[in-house]
Amino acid sequence: MGHDDQRLETVTASEIANFVFCPESWRLRDGLQLPPGNRPALAAGTRHHEAKATAERVAGGSISLGRVLIVIAVILAVALWLLTR
Secondary structure: OOHHHOOOOOOOHHHHHHHHHOHHHHHHHHHOOOOOOOHHHHHHHHHHHHHHHHHHHHHHHHHHHHHHHHHHHHHHHHHHHHHOO
16 A cells, blocks of 8 residues: 555644534544534524624724714814814
8 A cells, every 4th residue: 555545634724623622523523524413503603693793894884984074073173263263
């Protein structure tokens, strides 16, 4: 048997993280390739995190808009002050 007969497998970062977190989970998922028994909970978690990510994007946009409005208000205040001198 030479190197041609050996199959090299790549270990992903996800597999390493799964093993470090729970070796038994790694054995079931990656070793035996069994589907998780808590699919509804996993799907609910995914939906929850997607909703949180959307809220974070909206909040970031709102903060940016607020900063732009502050700059506009300062410019208008300075312009008004200069016009009334």
